[in-house]
Amino acid sequence: MQLIVGLEIHVELKTNSKMFCSCGTRFGAPAGSQCCPICMGLPGTLPLLNEEVVRLGVIAGAALHSEIQPYSSFDRKQYFYPDMPKGYQITQHFHPLCLGGWLTLPESGKRIELEEMHLEEDSGKLVHDTDSSYINLNRCGIPLLEIVTKPVIENGDQAYEFLSLLRDTLVCSGVTTGKMQEGALRVDVNVSLGNVNSNSGMYRTEMKNLSSFRAVRMAIDHEGERQKKLLDDGIKPLSETRRWDEKGGFSEPLREKGNAIDYRYLPEPDLLPLFISEDFIHQCKKSLPILPEETLLRLITIPNMKSNQASILANNRQLLACFDAAYARTRDAKRILNWLLGDYRAIAKKNNLSPENPPFDPNDFAELMNLSIERDLNYQEIRNKMMLMCRL
Ligand SMILES: [Zn+2]
Incomplete structure (x- = not known):
């Protein structure tokens, strides 16, 4: 039995305006000051795709050795939540922007492979006071790139190492600020125990929106231990979404996967599909600097170079x-x-x-x-x- 971990990373793209309107994206702006009828999806409004979002998505794809798709398209993911007045989120479900890709961890040489990457919009934020709740819609329509890894990560340390390299790579490429304290990078973790080759792990638990790499490492190792204890006692862990409590260092169930929401995905009728030319991809690739992965792999072969020193130099x-x-x-x-x-x-x-x-x-x-x-x-x-x- 071995730990099988997959990550989903939401990266906020560094644009001046939102994904489908001209509202600003400044962090910390007064609540409600950066939203318009398009962000709120009021009847009669139409989204207009920000080209910079596509450019940054393609640059990220190139930086992560991903295959940028000449054809991709947008879809509606429908669910009700008060922080999303539109009632659906625009994402790329059926035809994502990028397929595959990887990053090589410098020390072990292990390749963390990616499943896919897609563009989507962020939702707003609920703010809870002692006796009332407020909705801040400033984040509605902020452009995100969701990066999904294959379930190939074996422990918390590996996840930590991968995420650090991923953030350094994306910051170096100019795709994101990478500031976790501002929500520019959020991580969902999927954990199960089983055999990687037999693709087992008949169940899978998920922990969402972890806001530090340290929390990711702890949550993975803790969840592995919890599942192992259950299996040792002959109990199959439930497939469920759990909440990681960073302060307490424990997780607790949120909802069972059996009750998973049906998102009723449908192609977004208000946006044309994306056709990306070879030339556009070529221009994006040309704009990439030498990335930390390449530098690290070179530095780590130098005698007397420690990995933390290589990491400082690479960044x-x-x-x-x-x-x-x-x-x-x-x-x-x-x-x-x-x-x-x-x-x-x-x-x-x-x-x-x-x-x-x-x-x-x-x-x-x-x-x-x-x-x-x-x-x-x-x-x-x-x-x-x-x-x-x-x-x-
Ligand atoms: Zn707007």
């Missing part, structure tokens, strides 16, 4: 440029990492400099590292030279 262009320049000259990763990630960042913190953006040129740093070896400089001499480079 900071300036630090990476310094490392690369110095490593090309000296091949002494340990010395470079000590100075760049240790001493420089300590100096930066003390003197109000940016730890991520050193004020010196990568070539000057490379020269300093080279000099320190050639002239066998002592610690204080190197440090003094570094302070000079920082104009301190």
Whole structure:
């Protein structure tokens, strides 16, 4: 028996306006100040697709090695909830934007494969006071990309590692801010115990809207333990949606899957299907920077490079440029990492400099590292030279 975990990640796309209207998307705007009849789906309104949403979706697809579909379309997912006055959510159910894809975890080399990715709109938010409840519709129509992994994740640590790399990749591509505290990234977790090859796990529990990677890791491991205990006692766990209580560190049932809602999906009649040209995909691919996955896989093969150090470098262009320049000259990763990630960042913190953006040129740093070896400089001499480079 082994833990089988699949993730569904809702990523807020970084656009200035919403998915189907010109309302703003600024986080923290006064409640109700960013919504219009289209967001609310009032009779007589028509959605108009924001091209930037498609562009960011395609960029995300390219960054995650996904097959961008030349044809995709929108559908209505119908359910009643007070935070969604339209009575349905526009999503891509039958023909999603992207199929497949993957990210490779640098340390283990394990490939986390993706099932699909689709565009959809967010719903509003219920705010509960002591004696009344309010609805804030600012989030209605905020563009989301939902990324669905295959059930290939084996434990909480792996999920944590995957999510960190996913967020870094999407932030680096300019697709999202990745700010979890602002709801820009939310994770649903599906957990069952079984045999991956026999595709067993006849049941599956789901925990929705986890708002930190730490919570995801804890929820997965805790849920695995809970199911194992049940199975050891000869009880088959129920297929159900559970709520993860982050403060208490436990989960509790919300509703049984047997009572799952029938969403009555139907093709959205007010939006044309999306035809995406080869040329558009090519332009999006061309705009991608070198991504953390590629950098990490390169860095992790360097002797003396620890995974957390590789991760810092992969997510900071300036630090990476310094490392690369110095490593090309000296091949002494340990010395470079000590100075760049240790001493420089300590100096930066003390003197109000940016730890991520050193004020010196990568070539000057490379020269300093080279000099320190050639002239066998002592610690204080190197440090003094570094302070000079920082104009301190
Ligand atoms: Zn609007």
